[in-house]
Every structure is written in C-alpha cells, then in structure tokens.
Amino acid sequence: MSSLADKADRHALYEQAVQCVEAEIDMVDASFEAIRGYAAQTLREDFCGTAQTSIEWIQRRPDNVAIGVDLDGEVLAWSNDNHLDHLMLEERGRIELLQEDVRALEIEPVQMVMAMNFSYQLFDTRQTLRDYFTSVRQGLSDDGVFFLDAFGGYDCYKEIEETTACEGFDYIWDQASYNPIDSGMQCYIHFTFPDGSRLDKAFSYYWRMWTLPELQELLEEAGFENVTVYWEGTDEESGEGDGIYTPATLGDADPAWVCYLSAEI
Ligand SMILES: C[S@@+](CC[C@H](N)C(=O)[O-])C[C@H]1O[C@@H](n2cnc3c(N)ncnc32)[C@H](O)[C@@H]1O
Incomplete structure (x- = not known):
C-alpha cells in the first residue's frame, strides 16, 4: 500500500506550508500606491515557481496583468495544470508564464518586479547579485518599483530544523549547514505525514545569507533610488510580530526576522 508521502504533491504542500500570497500582494500593492500615489497594473514575478502570487495579482483587479518567470519547466507545467487551466478565460488572458532565466528577459517593462521567498540568494557573489538587480532595473518602467524579501537574525546562522504543523502534514525547514567563510x-x-512517512529533501536550496546592508548597497550600486526596508511591528499582547510592515531605519535584534525591501527607479 502506498504511503501518504508517496501520494503527496510537493508543490501543493509547498504552497500550503510556505506561502501567504495574499499578505504579500497586500504589502506590495499598498506600498506601490504609497510611493507613486496610484495603483500598479503590471507585475513580473521572478522565481515564480507555481506562480500563486501572479494569480493572486490578476484576481485583485480586472485590469491587473502578471508575468511569472521561472527556469524550471516542470513547476511551470504544474502551475498550468493546477492553476492556469482553472482560471476564467478572461483571467487567463492576463497572465503569462515564461520559462526563462530572470536575468535574460526581453519583455515589455513592468511597474513592479517581485523576488520573494529569498530566491535571489542563489546569486552568491556581489557581481552576480548586482547583475541581477541591474537587469531588474532595466526591466522596470519609469515608475517602476522592485520588491524583495529578506530574512536574518542570529538563528539563521544555526544548523537547526524547525517543524510547523500544517493540515495533514508537518513542514520542516532544515538549515542543514552554514559556512561562515562564504556565508x-x-x-x-x-x-x-501522520502515517510516519516522509518526503525528504522535497526542496533544496544553496543560498548565500546576504545581510540587509549588503542588499541595500547592491541595490543602490545597480542604480536604484530610495531603497527602503519595511520592518514588522510587534503585537503588544503577544510580543510577536503583528504582520504589519512599515518603512524603518531601526530594527530589533530578533533571533529570526523576515522583512521586505523596495527599490525605486
Ligand atoms: C524558492 S523557489 C521559489 C518558489 C516560488 N516562489 C513558488 O512559490 O513556488 C525558487 C525558484 O526559482 C527558480 N529559479 C532558480 N534560478 C532561476 C533563474 N536564474 N531564473 C529563473 N528562475 C530561477 C527555481 O526553478 C525555483 O522554482
């Protein structure tokens, strides 16, 4: 008899466990409007994977358009079968998935580029990350804004596993090794799964742990202006993060934090 792990779909599990695209779109939509004074229409989602964020974007407003970009044809095919094929015809016309390297795109400029889930950390030298940021800048329209996320805190340098209970399975984030020499x-x-089965190494990433000063400096070196960090507020009762991110120049020395950055044309 096959186990729950045998029957599991790693992309569906990832979407359920890792992503909260509604909150991310809320954040970038509101921030773009705060910066420019009007709402954006065109979004490019870099490293889009299953392209959930792009789908959330086109469903927000009837004139929103999204382009999702990922190198991996398998995950894009999954998105086509599991998401795009179920969209209304009109919605389907406002989203496009491209199997391309995010650094080598030749498409019409967009108002927002999003690089979330820390995926840009696969660029592991100043040169390669700056080149990526430069290519993003070139892909933005005159009113364009680039949004990315970042994580850090002293826990991120530890070799630890963190388990989170989800509906029907547990999600394990495994920081297997950290090399302080190259970060x-x-x-x-x-x-x-509850039957004791396990989907081991469903996803694997080798990332350079960039710090916020490095990211801000590289964005500026790539030509961006008004690079802004959005830090999470604290819920007074629980002492935990309240999910509200606002522009900040002073953060807390949390053991583990996630924040957002914006960088303007
Ligand atoms: C951390 S995953 C992001 C997952 C995605 N946000 C999602 O929700 O499914 C990183 C993704 O980046 C893609 N990727 C890696 N290098 C890339 C590149 N140079 N250009 C485009 N996509 C790339 C991988 O194929 C992978 O799907």
Missing part, C-alpha cells in the same frame, strides 16, 4: 547555507524542506 553559504544549505537548506532543505522536508514534509512528514
């Missing part, structure tokens, strides 16, 4: 981190995502 390279090997991480995995595993999933475990």
Whole structure:
C-alpha cells in the first residue's frame, strides 16, 4: 500500500506550508500606491515557481496583468495544470508564464518586479547579485518599483530544523549547514505525514545569507533610488510580530526576522 508521502504533491504542500500570497500582494500593492500615489497594473514575478502570487495579482483587479518567470519547466507545467487551466478565460488572458532565466528577459517593462521567498540568494557573489538587480532595473518602467524579501537574525546562522504543523502534514525547514567563510547555507524542506512517512529533501536550496546592508548597497550600486526596508511591528499582547510592515531605519535584534525591501527607479 502506498504511503501518504508517496501520494503527496510537493508543490501543493509547498504552497500550503510556505506561502501567504495574499499578505504579500497586500504589502506590495499598498506600498506601490504609497510611493507613486496610484495603483500598479503590471507585475513580473521572478522565481515564480507555481506562480500563486501572479494569480493572486490578476484576481485583485480586472485590469491587473502578471508575468511569472521561472527556469524550471516542470513547476511551470504544474502551475498550468493546477492553476492556469482553472482560471476564467478572461483571467487567463492576463497572465503569462515564461520559462526563462530572470536575468535574460526581453519583455515589455513592468511597474513592479517581485523576488520573494529569498530566491535571489542563489546569486552568491556581489557581481552576480548586482547583475541581477541591474537587469531588474532595466526591466522596470519609469515608475517602476522592485520588491524583495529578506530574512536574518542570529538563528539563521544555526544548523537547526524547525517543524510547523500544517493540515495533514508537518513542514520542516532544515538549515542543514552554514559556512561562515562564504556565508553559504544549505537548506532543505522536508514534509512528514501522520502515517510516519516522509518526503525528504522535497526542496533544496544553496543560498548565500546576504545581510540587509549588503542588499541595500547592491541595490543602490545597480542604480536604484530610495531603497527602503519595511520592518514588522510587534503585537503588544503577544510580543510577536503583528504582520504589519512599515518603512524603518531601526530594527530589533530578533533571533529570526523576515522583512521586505523596495527599490525605486
Ligand atoms: C524558492 S523557489 C521559489 C518558489 C516560488 N516562489 C513558488 O512559490 O513556488 C525558487 C525558484 O526559482 C527558480 N529559479 C532558480 N534560478 C532561476 C533563474 N536564474 N531564473 C529563473 N528562475 C530561477 C527555481 O526553478 C525555483 O522554482
């Protein structure tokens, strides 16, 4: 008899465990409007994977348009079968998925580029990350804004596993190794199931742990202006993050934090 792990779909599990696209779109939509004074229409989602964020974007407003970009044809095919094929015809016309390197795109400029889930950390030298940021800048329209996320805190340099209970499975974030000499981190995502089965190394990433000053400097070196960090507020009762990110120049020395950055043309 096959186990729950055998029957599991790693992309569906990833979407359920890792992403909260509604909150991310809320954040970038409101921030673009705060910066420019009007709402954006065109979004490019870099490293889009299953392109959930692009789909959330086109469903927000009837004139929103999204382009999702990923190198991996398998994940794009999954998105086509599981998401795009179920959209209304009109919505389907406002989203496009491209199997391309995010650095080599030749498409019409867009108002917003999003690089979320820390995926740009696969660019592990100042040169390669600056080149990526430069290509993003070239792909933005005159009113364009680039949004990316970042994580850090002293826990991110530890070789630890963190387990989160989800509906029907556990999600394990595994920081398997960290090399302080080049700041390279090997991480995995595993999933475990109530029948004891396990989907080991469902996703694997080798990332350079960039710091916020490095990211801000490289964005500026790539020609961006008004580089802004959005830090999470604290819920007074629980002492935990309240999910509200506002522009900040002073953060807290949290053991583990996630924040957003915007960078303007
Ligand atoms: C951390 S995953 C992001 C997953 C995605 N945000 C999602 O929700 O499914 C990183 C993704 O980046 C893609 N990728 C890696 N290098 C790339 C590149 N140079 N250009 C485009 N996509 C790339 C991988 O194929 C992978 O799907």
